[in-house]
Amino acid sequence: MENSSNSDENYDVGYQPSPCSTDPNDQSTMSGDSFVYCRTYSSTSVFSEPVDDHHSCCSEASPSCSSHWSTRRSGGLVPQKQALLTRLVTKQCKNSNADDHQKLDDLESLDLELEMMKERFAKLLLGEDMSGSGKGVCTAITISNSITNLYATVFGQNLRLEPLNPEKKALWKREMDCLLSVCDYIVEFTPKSHNLRNGAAVEIMESRQRSDIYINLPALRKLDAMLIEILDSFQDTEFWYAEQGSISANSTRMGSFRRVVQRNDEKWWVPVPCVPSSGLTEKARKHLRHKRECANQIHKAAMSINNSVLSEMEIPDSYMASLPKSGRASIGDPIYRYMYTTEKFSPEYLLDCLNIASEHEALELADRVEASMYTWRRKACMIHSKSSWNMVKDLMSDIDRSDKNHILAERAESLLFSLKQRYPELSQTSLDTCKIQYNRDVGQAILESYSRVLEGLAFNIVAWIEDVFFVDSTTRNQD
Structure with missing residues (x-):
């Protein structure tokens, strides 16, 4: 009875005698007063970490102690723990299924990208000739076409100032990284000094x-x-776009032939920008002006790189063979007389007198001036027996500067430069197109096509911003 009362007293204060210490068969030296401390849920501090009672008891006591503790607890705790374990197992199963689905999606995406890479690699090797008969184009043209087509796929439907679609942005970055990786293997050898262990210096390549x-x-x-950053900056704007509609006004930029507001003609598909009835705020206009200036500078830089690459490309023999015999017949008598008789030639004054009314006229004039320039250069070099154009370029410095053909060629070059500066949105001339078509240098093909598409994107961004400015000024004038 005394033992029973002692046991009840120990239970009341939260202690339980260890079954191990009360086992009569136990031969250990542990005394009968030893016990295991077990904390109930009611005595757990709200500031402490929750402890699993079952786990804590089992870690310190024998299995018999664990079963003894479970039977002494209140009857409602065991079902609660079973329900908790059930929910935990269910959640783990759901997470496992979600992880499996995610892995399957990743594998499918990886397989799709791999198939796309195989397709592009096959087209590159076949030269876009799916018959495999070897009649495809060269590698340079294939890569150039791939960059141009990729630009049309990603930016062709992007006709407004807004962030690029994340999927298209990822496609552009992934595909361009693949196409530009070719440049990592286009190398040249340069001499370098190398010191040997004995102190001798040798030159290696x-x-x-x-x-x-x-x-x-x-x-x-x-x-x-x-450019991608500029598009991303138009996240929350004060203007928006209407898919259909027009503004009853016609306007053209000075020196440009792009129609800004009229949408009922050849540009009916271009969305029309709309602004609030009170117009844009000063903060919005300042942001647009800043981005327009940035895009304009990018356009100039890309155009400069493109012109530099094109100038380094070899002129095809087919173009030289198609040149007219007389530069005067190509450029026309009025322009020829002014270029030949004037002591101080001014290309800007000549362009003002021509009154160019359309982009087609400007491009046609550029083709004729360029053809005349190379015709006069060829005549100036005819005294030399070397006919290769690369040799002609090297011999230009030896030509008499007072030669008539040389003077006309220089003036034609300055006129062509002023024409391209006045109308930077001009399409490529016949010579540029011919160079790209017959180019065999892969590095030049990549640089030319990459700079060309960036030049086009920068010009479009500038034009879209000017559209918004025009609509804003029109709205303010109406008020």
Whole structure:
């Protein structure tokens, strides 16, 4: 009875005698007063970490102690723990299923990308000739077409100032990284001094990225990132776009032939920007002006790189063979007389007198001036027996500067430069198209096509911003 009363007293204060200490068969030296401390849920501090009673008891006591403790607890706790364990197992199963589905989606996406890479690699090797008969185009043209087509796929439907779709942005980055990776293997050998262990200095050849790619490709990548950043900056804007509609006014930019507001003609599909009835705020206009200036500078940089790459491309023999015999017949008598008789030639004054009314007229004039320029250069070099155009370029410095053909060629070059500066949105001339068509240099093809698409995107951004400014000014004038 005394033992029973002692046991009840120990239970009341939260202690339980250890079954191990009360076992009569136990031969250990542990005394009968030893016990295991078990904390109930009611005595757990709200500031402490929750402890699993079953786990804590089992970690310190024998299995018999664990079963003894479970029977002494209140009857409602065991079903609660079973329900908790059931929910935990169910949640783990759901998480496991979700992880499996995610892994399957990732594998499917990876397989899809792999198939796309296989397709592009096959087209690159076949030269876009799916028959496999070897009649495809060269690698340079294939890569150039791939960059142009990728630009049309990603940005072709993007006709407004808004962030690029995340999927298209990822597609653009992934595909361009793949196409531009070719440049990592276009190298040139340069001499380098190397010191041997005995102190002797020897000259060795090391490979590095070709100089034109080393200079221009990082710049183009930077311009690319800046253009994407400009589009991303138009997240929350005060203006929006209407899919259909028009503004009853016609306007053209000075020196540009792009129609800004009329949507009922050839540009009916272009969305029309809309602004609030009170117009844009000063903060919004300041943001637009800043982004327009940035895009304009990017356009100039991309155009400069493109012109530099095109100037380094070889002129095809087919173009030289198609040149007219007389530069005067190509350029026309009025322009020829002014270029030949004037002592101080002014290309800007000549362009003002021509009154060019359309982009088609400007492009036609550029083709005729360029053809006349190379005709006069060829005549100036006819005294030399070397006919290759690369040799002609090297011999230009030896020509008499007072030669008539040389003077006309220089003036034609300055006129062509002023024409392109006045109308920067001009399409490529016949010579540029011919160079791209017959180019075999893969590095030049990548630089030319990459700079060309960035130039087009920058020009479009500037034009879209000017559309918004025009609508804003029209709305303010109506008020």
